[in-house]
Amino acid sequence: MSNGIGTKCVQAGYTPGNGEPRQIPIVQSTTFKYDSSAHMGKLFDLEDNGYFYTRLQNPTNDYVAAKIAALEGGTAGMLTSSGQAANFYSIFNIASCGDHVVASSAIYGGTYNLFAVTMKRMGIDFTFVSPDCTDEELDAAFKPNTKALFGETIANPALTVLDIERFAQAAHRHGVPLVVDNTFATPVNCRPFEWGADIVTHSTTKYMDGHGAGVGGCIVDSGKFDWNKYADKFPGLTTPDESYHGVTYTERFGLEGAFITKATAQLMRDFGSIQSPQNAFILNLGLESLHVRMRRHCENGQAVAEFLSKHPKINWVRYCGLPGDPYYEVAQKYLPNGSCGVVSFGVKGGRAAAEAFMGHLKIAAIETHVADARTCCLHPASSTHRQMNDQELEAAGVSPDLVRYSCGLEDSADLIADISQALDMI
Numbered sequence: 001m002s003n004g005i006g007t008k009c010v011q012a013g014y015t016p017g018n019g020e021p022r023q024i025p026i027v028q029s030t031t032f033k034y035d036s037s038a039h040m041g042k043l044f045d046l047e048d049n050g051y052f053y054t055r056l057q058n059p060t061n062d063y064v065a066a067k068i069a070a071l072e073g074g075t076a077g078m079l080t081s082s083g084q085a086a087n088f089y090s091i092f093n094i095a096s097c098g099d100h101v102v103a104s105s106a107i108y109g110g111t112y113n114l115f116a117v118t119m120k121r122m123g124i125d126f127t128f129v130s131p132d133c134t135d136e137e138l139d140a141a142f143k144p145n146t147k148a149l150f151g152e153t154i155a156n157p158a159l160t161v162l163d164i165e166r167f168a169q170a171a172h173r174h175g176v177p178l179v180v181d182n183t184f185a186t187p188v189n190c191r192p193f194e195w196g197a198d199i200v201t202h203s204t205t206k207y208m209d210g211h212g213a214g215v216g217g218c219i220v221d222s223g224k225f226d227w228n229k230y231a232d233k234f235p236g237l238t239t240p241d242e243s244y245h246g247v248t249y250t251e252r253f254g255l256e257g258a259f260i261t262k263a264t265a266q267l268m269r270d271f272g273s274i275q276s277p278q279n280a281f282i283l284n285l286g287l288e289s290l291h292v293r294m295r296r297h298c299e300n301g302q303a304v305a306e307f308l309s310k311h312p313k314i315n316w317v318r319y320c321g322l323p324g325d326p327y328y329e330v331a332q333k334y335l336p337n338g339s340c341g342v343v344s345f346g347v348k349g350g351r352a353a354a355e356a357f358m359g360h361l362k363i364a365a366i367e368t369h370v371a372d373a374r375t376c377c378l379h380p381a382s383s384t385h386r387q388m389n390d391q392e393l394e395a396a397g398v399s400p401d402l403v404r405y406s407c408g409l410e411d412s413a414d415l416i417a418d419i420s421q422a423l424d425m426i
């Protein structure tokens with residue numbers, strides 16, 4: 001029996017035994033006790049399952065990672081301390097100094113900086129391609145040392161929609177996995193594995209938590225990418241890890257478990273970006289209502305986008321649920337039940353008008369956050385991107401008049417009335 005996405009949101013990942021807690025227990029302990037050193041040794045050799053230190057694994061985190069893996073239809077998952085850590089691990093687990101990665105240019109600014117600046121300093125080169133590039137342009141970006149292709153289902157903040165199937169085919173033509181950051185869509189609205197993606201990442205800080213309560217991230221493996229077939233490209237997975245007692249991850253843990261076990265045993269051990277069990281518990285509360293909340297976020301996004309598209313003081317609106325949006329068709333394929341609650345638009349009058357408009361909003365709060373229960377909005381030109389002049393902003397795809405508006409769970413009539421009165425004031 002295969003449960004629907006709503007049942008998985010509520011129940012997957014943790015099945016209490018007789019007389020055990022109904023809600024997942026918070027195992028607030030750094031360490032775990034054993035009766036003999038011999039037993040402990042087996043854990044260190046990965047010969048026995050068990051917890052020994054929360055930097056590597058913790059039961060609370062594992063329940064929640066298992067739920068997200070079930071939601072995505074993957075074989076294994078791990079929680080990380082943030083979305084940044086998840087995206088870093090997803091690439092660094094298979095690429096090292098001297099390697100190359102192809103990534104969509106329409107990605108979160110923090111991820112772009114991680115790839116183009118920080119990971120470049122680690123000796124990993126990135127080539128960025130437009131999500132709308134042709135197959136020929138995509139193929140031309142690959143090199144013999146390319147180890148992965150990366151993109152976002154719905155890009156933050158560009159709101160472009162990735163043609164996942166086409167990108168997966170390109171990755172597989174070149175013998176590498178497609179890694180998809182599925183933060184904005186969530187597995188409720190899109191499951192990239194069903195379209196050929198191999199690894200999925202999340203900033204759980206956004207809709208999954210959904211209440212602005214805890215920063216976190218997650219990586220899920222589909223278990224489908226055949227590392228052995230391209231063994232010479234991925235020696236870290238297919239040859240003995242001398243830093244971990246000579247274990248060969250694909251041999252010992254199979255295709256279903258190799259990627260996440262390596263990320264845990266090696267990267268979490270060395271970098272330590274573990275999520276706290278308290279935050280994992282809070283994240284799980286968010287996941288229990290994710291399917292209910294996403295529907296409301298999308299209804300509000302659609303209503304606000306439709307209202308804005310008809311308003312005389314609005315220059316342009318981007319929302320893939322609007323017929324006529326450049327990504328409407330591709331969204332119909334990958335996001336038939338809705339996309340997300342984030343709408344971007346331009347206010348007539350440019351930078352000054354956008355700033356003035358936001359100052360008059362009463363329900364929407366000005367925040368750098370998105371994908372929260374409470375509606376929030378941001379004027380990138382005067383905040384996150386304020387170091388850029390108007391020309392540089394246009395080049396980055398962020399026009400000076402752009403307002404990013406993240407619809408929360410309030411009544412759409414109230415959001416629209418608030419936007420309407422603020423536009424009347426300018």
Ligand SMILES: *Cc1c(COP(=O)(O)O)cnc(C)c1O
Binds near residue numbers: 083108203215
């Ligand atoms: C916010 C975000 C991230 C970074 O996540 P943090 O939890 O803030 O570290 C990565 N990808 C996307 C698409 C995001 O929106």
